[in-house]
Amino acid sequence: MHVTHLTLHDFRSYPTAEVELGPGVTAFVGRNGQGKTNLVEAVDYLSRLSSHRVATDAPLVRSGAEQAVVRAAVVKDGRTAVLEVEINPGRANRARINRSPLPRVRDLVGLVRTVVFAPDDLALVKGDPSERRRFLDDLLVLRTPRLAGVRADYDRVLRQRNSLLKTAGGARRGSSQEGALATLAVWDDHLARLGGELLAERWSLVDDLRPYIGKAYEAVARGARRDDAEVEYRSSVPTEETRPSAATLADALLAEVERRRGDELDRGISLVGPHRDDLLLTIGHDGGERLPVKGYASHGESWSYALALRLASYDLLRADGDDPILVLDDVFAELDTGRRRQLADLVADAEQVLVTAAVPEDVPEALAGARFTVADGEVRRDD
Numbered sequence: 001m002h003v004t005h006l007t008l009h010d011f012r013s014y015p016t017a018e019v020e021l022g023p024g025v026t027a028f029v030g031r032n033g034q035g036k037t038n039l040v041e042a043v044d045y046l047s048r049l050s051s052h053r054v055a056t057d058a059p060l061v062r063s064g065a066e067q068a069v070v071r072a073a074v075v076k077d078g079r080t081a082v083l084e085v086e087i088n089p090g091r092a093n094r095a096r097i098n099r100s101p102l103p104r105v106r107d108l109v110g111l112v113r114t115v116v117f118a119p120d121d122l123a124l125v126k127g128d129p130s131e132r133r134r135f136l137d138d139l140l141v142l143r144t145p146r147l148a149g150v151r152a153d154y155d156r157v158l159r160q161r162n163s164l165l166k167t168a169g170g171a172r173r174g175s176s177q178e179g180a181l182a183t184l185a186v187w188d189d190h191l192a193r194l195g196g197e198l199l200a201e202r203w204s205l206v207d208d209l210r211p212y213i214g215k216a217y218e219a220v221a222r223g224a225r226r227d228d229a230e231v232e233y234r235s236s237v238p239t240e241e242t243r244p245s246a247a248t249l250a251d252a253l254l255a256e257v258e259r260r261r262g263d264e265l266d267r268g269i270s271l272v273g274p275h276r277d278d279l280l281l282t283i284g285h286d287g288g289e290r291l292p293v294k295g296y297a298s299h300g301e302s303w304s305y306a307l308a309l310r311l312a313s314y315d316l317l318r319a320d321g322d323d324p325i326l327v328l329d330d331v332f333a334e335l336d337t338g339r340r341r342q343l344a345d346l347v348a349d350a351e352q353v354l355v356t357a358a359v360p361e362d363v364p365e366a367l368a369g370a371r372f373t374v375a376d377g378e379v380r381r382d383d
């Protein structure tokens with residue numbers, strides 16, 4: 001798929017912007033703070049209805065404006081659709097396809113699929129488990145948009161359950177605690193059902209991703225072998241099975257919640273479920289033992305791993321049948337010459353690649369294509 005036209009109204013720094021795009025590589029070049037990332041962030045927002053830079057919508061709306069609009073004409077399998085989202089912080093967002101409103105804004109998710117490489121990607125390997133959980137869940141939702149609902153429902157149940165645990169834990173033994181515990185049992189069931197579904201999906205996603213990660217790491221890290229990069233899903237829900245079903249995981253989650261009831265009441269938080277899990281990343285070295293990336297890998301190895309995770313996502317989405325849009329946001333300035341060239345060669349044949357860079361020299365030769373200069377709020381095509 002690729003975007004042929006992007007329109008912004010009051011999105012980030014842009015009162016309005018109209019950009020004509022084509023398949024192949026497009027680079028946005030300009031000094032810092034001119035609005036290059038804002039453009040690609042808009043395309044990414046259409047894909048996932050969230051930004052790779054911020055957790056809430058408010059910063060996406062131009063300061064002083066009430067709402068932002070992102071509209072894109074997207075070509076997929078030779079057919080064009082115009083997707084639009086209206087971002088209304090504090091109120092419901094709205095979405096349209098070919099100007100017809102969608103019943104739920106969430107129905108837009110996954111119609112545009114992006115894979116974004118950004119300087120913050122190092123946090124995927126060096127950061128908290130929450131970074132890796134988000135990586136998995138974002139990818140899950142792009143592959144299976146229905147899971148956006150499961151993920152949102154799980155987060156809601158978790159919040160409710162945590163607040164109930166605090167109440168029940170704080171209540172003196174007696175009737176008020178008994179009442180809270182009875183209500184808790186209902187939330188345990190919700191947690192187990194939604195958590196089991198999310199866990200089963202994550203588990204199979206990790207299985208699907210594994211070969212692509214090894215292949216991508218081999219391609220990006222000099223001298224690496226395919227089996228050097230390994231990933232393993234580490235769950236707070238014990239299971240013996242290699243690819244457990246949602247029902248098995250829901251039962252195991254419920255049993256574990258019951259086992260840890262005392263701890264949960266003491267601490268007032270949910271200690272079991274997908275929100276406590278991690279994706280363990282390890283690297284093997286010639287003949288040596290495998291080591292976790294976090295805490296052990298060099299800076300260069302960590303970058304290779306982060307790039308491999310993104311490239312693997314790209315390859316997996318591509319294998320599902322449609323080329324996602326690749327966004328390389330200011331990433332080349334972070335990489336040494338070898339990795340730069342490697343990455344550029346690997347992505348050069350993607351259907352659409354959007355690159356941002358502060359200076360033209362940061363765009364590798366393999367990614368020659370259309371070029372725009374971004375300066376003073378204007379996006380101008382170089383000719």
Ligand SMILES: Nc1ncnc2c1ncn2[C@@H]1O[C@H](COP(=O)(O)OP(=O)(O)OP(=O)(O)O)[C@@H](O)[C@H]1O
Nearest residue numbers: 012013032033034035036037038059060061062063
């Ligand atoms: N909601 C907003 N309202 C107005 N301006 C905003 C808003 N959000 C961000 N900006 C402005 O947008 C600019 C940042 O744009 P962007 O992140 O696209 O820069 P960039 O060209 O990618 O820069 P760099 O090369 O430093 O990454 C900053 O000047 C910032 O103040």
